[in-house]
Amino acid sequence: MSATIETLRTSAWTGFILRKTGSVVFAFLVLVVLTFIMVLFIPGDPARSIAGSDASADELEDIRAELGLTDPLPIRFLHYVTRVFGGGLGQSFRTSEPVADILAARLPFTLSVSLAAIAVTLVVAVTLGLVVAALTKGNRRQWLDLAFSWVTALGGSVPQYVVGALLVLVFAVTLRVLPAAGANSLASYVLPVTALSIGPICAVSRVVRREAQSVLEQDYMRTARGWRVGVVKQYLKYALPNLVTSTLTLTGLILAGMLGGAIIMENIFAWPGLGRGLVEGILQKDYPVIQGIILVLGVIAILLHTAIDFLLAIIDPRTLRAGKGQH
Amino acid sequence: MTQITTVLDPATIEAKPSSSRRRPGPILVVGLALLGILAIIAIVAPPLLNDAANTITPQVRQAPSLEHPLGTDSFGQDLLARALVATRLTLLLTLGASAISVVVGVAIGTLVWFVPERVRTVVLALNSVGVAFPSLVLALIIAAILGAGAVPALIAIGIAGIPGFVRLTANMAASVSVKDYMTTARILQVPAPILVVRHLLPNMAEPLLVMMAGHTAFVLVELSGLSFIGLGVQAPDYDYGRLLNDGLVSIYSQPWQIVGPCIMLVISGLAIMSIGDGLAARANPRTSGRLVPATAARAGAVGSRPAPAGTVASVRDLTISSASGAPLVRGVSFDVAPGEIVGLVGESGSGKSLTAMALAGLVADGLQLRADSLVTCGEDLLDGGSTAALARSVSLVYQDPVSTYNPALTIGSQLAEVPRTHLGMSRSEASAALAERFEEVRISNPTLRLSQHPHELSGGMLQRAMIASALLTEPQLIIADEPTTALDVSVQADVLRQFYAATTSLGAAMLFISHDLGVVEALCDRVLVMYRGEIVEELTPEQLASRDVKHPYTRKLLAAAIYLEPDTMGAKS
Numbered sequence: 001m002s003a004t005i006e007t008l009r010t011s012a013w014t015g016f017i018l019r020k021t022g023s024v025v026f027a028f029l030v031l032v033v034l035t036f037i038m039v040l041f042i043p044g045d046p047a048r049s050i051a052g053s054d055a056s057a058d059e060l061e062d063i064r065a066e067l068g069l070t071d072p073l074p075i076r077f078l079h080y081v082t083r084v085f086g087g088g089l090g091q092s093f094r095t096s097e098p099v100a101d102i103l104a105a106r107l108p109f110t111l112s113v114s115l116a117a118i119a120v121t122l123v124v125a126v127t128l129g130l131v132v133a134a135l136t137k138g139n140r141r142q143w144l145d146l147a148f149s150w151v152t153a154l155g156g157s158v159p160q161y162v163v164g165a166l167l168v169l170v171f172a173v174t175l176r177v178l179p180a181a182g183a184n185s186l187a188s189y190v191l192p193v194t195a196l197s198i199g200p201i202c203a204v205s206r207v208v209r210r211e212a213q214s215v216l217e218q219d220y221m222r223t224a225r226g227w228r229v230g231v232v233k234q235y236l237k238y239a240l241p242n243l244v245t246s247t248l249t250l251t252g253l254i255l256a257g258m259l260g261g262a263i264i265m266e267n268i269f270a271w272p273g274l275g276r277g278l279v280e281g282i283l284q285k286d287y288p289v290i291q292g293i294i295l296v297l298g299v300i301a302i303l304l305h306t307a308i309d310f311l312l313a314i315i316d317p318r319t320l321r322a323g324k325g326q327h
Numbered sequence: 328m329t330q331i332t333t334v335l336d337p338a339t340i341e342a343k344p345s346s347s348r349r350r351p352g353p354i355l356v357v358g359l360a361l362l363g364i365l366a367i368i369a370i371v372a373p374p375l376l377n378d379a380a381n382t383i384t385p386q387v388r389q390a391p392s393l394e395h396p397l398g399t400d401s402f403g404q405d406l407l408a409r410a411l412v413a414t415r416l417t418l419l420l421t422l423g424a425s426a427i428s429v430v431v432g433v434a435i436g437t438l439v440w441f442v443p444e445r446v447r448t449v450v451l452a453l454n455s456v457g458v459a460f461p462s463l464v465l466a467l468i469i470a471a472i473l474g475a476g477a478v479p480a481l482i483a484i485g486i487a488g489i490p491g492f493v494r495l496t497a498n499m500a501a502s503v504s505v506k507d508y509m510t511t512a513r514i515l516q517v518p519a520p521i522l523v524v525r526h527l528l529p530n531m532a533e534p535l536l537v538m539m540a541g542h543t544a545f546v547l548v549e550l551s552g553l554s555f556i557g558l559g560v561q562a563p564d565y566d567y568g569r570l571l572n573d574g575l576v577s578i579y580s581q582p583w584q585i586v587g588p589c590i591m592l593v594i595s596g597l598a599i600m601s602i603g604d605g606l607a608a609r610a611n612p613r614t615s616g617r618l619v620p621a622t623a624a625r626a627g628a629v630g631s632r633p634a635p636a637g638t639v640a641s642v643r644d645l646t647i648s649s650a651s652g653a654p655l656v657r658g659v660s661f662d663v664a665p666g667e668i669v670g671l672v673g674e675s676g677s678g679k680s681l682t683a684m685a686l687a688g689l690v691a692d693g694l695q696l697r698a699d700s701l702v703t704c705g706e707d708l709l710d711g712g713s714t715a716a717l718a719r720s721v722s723l724v725y726q727d728p729v730s731t732y733n734p735a736l737t738i739g740s741q742l743a744e745v746p747r748t749h750l751g752m753s754r755s756e757a758s759a760a761l762a763e764r765f766e767e768v769r770i771s772n773p774t775l776r777l778s779q780h781p782h783e784l785s786g787g788m789l790q791r792a793m794i795a796s797a798l799l800t801e802p803q804l805i806i807a808d809e810p811t812t813a814l815d816v817s818v819q820a821d822v823l824r825q826f827y828a829a830t831t832s833l834g835a836a837m838l839f840i841s842h843d844l845g846v847v848e849a850l851c852d853r854v855l856v857m858y859r860g861e862i863v864e865e866l867t868p869e870q871l872a873s874r875d876v877k878h879p880y881t882r883k884l885l886a887a888a889i890y891l892e893p894d895t896m897g898a899k900s
Binding site for chain 2: 023026027030031034035038041042043137138139140153154156157158159161162165166168169173174180218219220222223224225226227228229230237238241242244245257259260261263264267268278279281282283287290294297298301302305315
């Protein structure tokens with residue numbers, strides 16, 4: 001009996017991991033094809049970009065051959081795929097620096113600021129949502145209910161970059177207590193992380209609060225009260241695990257969107273990360289850099305989604321089977 | 328009746344729900360009013376204010392003044408005028424990009440249900456990659472191809488929003504298409520395009536509208552964001568994002584420059600989001616319900632009287648009312664003697680469960696409780712009582728075993744709560760004690776059960792486990808709220824018999840709530856009949872058996888029991 005159930009669990013996990021691996025590989029292939037096609041569609045001649053406007057026709061032809069632009073499309077795609085997997089993503093048109101080096105230099109800045117913002121968002125939003133749900137349970141403290149709704153609605157509707165600009169105005173320009181730009185010290189993380197997380201905190205805490213409200217009304221919470229479980233334990237052991245599934249599912253997209261927010265944010269705070277590199281690349285038509293950064297951002301987004309799915313499956317094994325229909 | 332309503336398409340039934348649901352809520356009104364004002368600004372501002380906004384004057388970099396309420400920029404252009412004029416371009420771009428996402432997304436999401444399944448699988452798999460991708464990154468790929476500019480930004484944001492609508496539409500079409508009325512329509516061989524226009528779309532309209540509003544707010548932010556980082560609208564044109572970009576460049580010398588575009592962006596965002604929230608509230612009445620005025624959770628005692636000696640539970644003049652003051656339980660008084668089994672019968676809503684919960688000290692937050700005295704197992708519940716003592720001496724068994732358990736935790740982790748917290752047992756001691764009790768109620772493989780999650784056990788087994796754990800603390804009082812109603816009829820009698828045997832062998836008293844008079848008659852020493860929050864009659868099982876009852880409600884209850892539940896009446900003997 002027990003052996004059968006263990007086997008069932010193992011096979012559910014095997015199936016889940018196979019499915020997830022499959023969808024990660026598929027998403028990555030789509031990404032590779034997309035970045036390849038993107039460069040095909042880009043108007044203008046890469047050879048001209050490298051050689052400059054005064055190059056002769058022969059020189060251009062040489063560069064084209066060197067870049068493999070004269071090969072037929074399938075061959076070019078194969079070359080591209082080999083290069084992507086080999087890590088050699090070409091050189092920047094502008095600085096001739098290898099794209100891999102540019103990525104390696106910029107990635108830590110983007111990752112650190114995004115992860116910090118995600119951590120801040122989850123901790124603050126879950127605490128806030130849970131506390132407000134607990135305090136307003138049974139239609140008590142209506143002033144808090146109203147204040148929470150209004151403040152989070154307002155905070156959630158102000159674009160992150162407006163928050164960023166206003167934070168710079170107040171803390172860097174007027175009060176002069178925090179640096180406005182650059183990534184030189186821990187203090188320079190404060191404004192970008194705050195700007196990135198205020199909106200998501202508002203959005204996520206509303207979700208948490210709504211979910212918590214319904215969880216707190218469930219029979220099993222009454223059961224826990226019947227066992228005279230302490231208030232803090234009631235919320236942490238009995239309510240929180242039931243919130244995590246729905247909250248993570250709903251906030252997964254919000255958090256993945258944090259990456260998009262980080263791109264804009266980096267341009268406000270002159271943050272030397274991927275987002276600023278991408279925008280500079282687009283403005284300067286530096287295609288190898290654009291290609292590299294989009295590949296990396298795409299992989300991060302895919303991994304983030306998969307990580308959330310795995311987290312959900314670990315917390316709530318019922319999603320192992322249900323996960324199939326999610327996408 | 329129910330059959331008929333499910334085969335009819337709700338969207339084609341003429342009758343509308345009550346008017347209160349259709350009346351736009353205050354949030355929707357505020358949103359529409361704000362959007363109206365913005366639309367007027369978008370139409371009127373450019374012809375009226377173009378001179379002030381776009382003419383280069385010598386009055387450069389002026390701080391806010393009466394003449395220029397928001398100051399001027401480095402070309403001497405009035406910043407308030409520029410913020411207002413920018414409204415037209417911002418709104419046009421936003422609406423354009425949203426329209427692309429909605430129209431293309433809905434079209435693909437609907438049509439995908441009319442192509443072969445293999446094609447659909449591929450399209451939806453590709454789409455899920457698109458959804459997983461941050462839409463801004465998707466937009467930047469497109470912007471990289473098309474270059475920087477207003478139209479490329481519009482197309483980029485528009486395309487980037489398509490996957491979300493494809494997924495929403497495809498999911499909704501999937502759920503709508505398996506509804507009975509769709510099957511009916513298909514059996515009647517209604518052609519596909521008519522199916523879409525007449526049945527699919529109207530039934531998806533409300534969630535679609537809500538998502539459209541949310542998406543439009545999102546488009547506003549992203550488009551302005553692209554302009555803000557220099558990839559959207561290019562000088563000399565300007566939208567809110569472009570103005571914000573200009574302002575940020577000179578934030579140290581002219582900090583007031585960012586004020587105008589910030590305010591306009593926030594107002595536009597609020598307008599669109601309010602419309603979305605208002606629509607969502609209308610679609611989902613649960614969130615739009617008016618809030619009932621809150622009151623204090625507990626009113627406390629009016630004047631305490633000592634409880635009679637020799638009772639495990641005693642309540643005098645118990646009144647419970649809802650937060651709005653409506654009485655739910657009125658002036659209930661009774662005692663439970665040690666080892667006595669007291670039945671509490673009545674229809675749902677008669678206040679029997681609330682009374683029982685009050686006896687356990689578990690009245691829900693937001694309800695008001697008043698009593699002259701309320702003493703359970705020696706604890707005065709009007710003063711709160713000792714939780715550890717209550718946990719040991721009062722056990723509860725609830726109606727629905729499935730919802731009683733926490734789905735996220737293992738059986739063992741939940742049921743070990745009382746022995747570990749209140750009896751001071753270690754984890755392994757608690758498990759061993761539970762396993763022993765499980766065997767008494769004939770649960771197979773007890774140690775495995777303890778490591779399983781509730782969804783892995785049957786309802787009957789869950790309820791047996793709950794009963795076993797309720798007996799573990801050797802309580803003086805067990806409160807059982809219809810413990811077998813939710814179970815399969817075939818296991819009801821069995822579970823009840825074990826419950827009864829275990830309780831009497833412990834010598835515990837029981838408050839047994841039920842609407843099954845047959846079971847109550849067989850089980851209880853005394854029966855209390857509740858009706859509309861009051862105890863209307865107190866009976867012995869003999870009186871119940873001989874139909875010797877006075878209150879008309881009890882007679883009705885008896886009459887109903889005879890005709891509706893002959894099986895259970897027979898099963899008790």
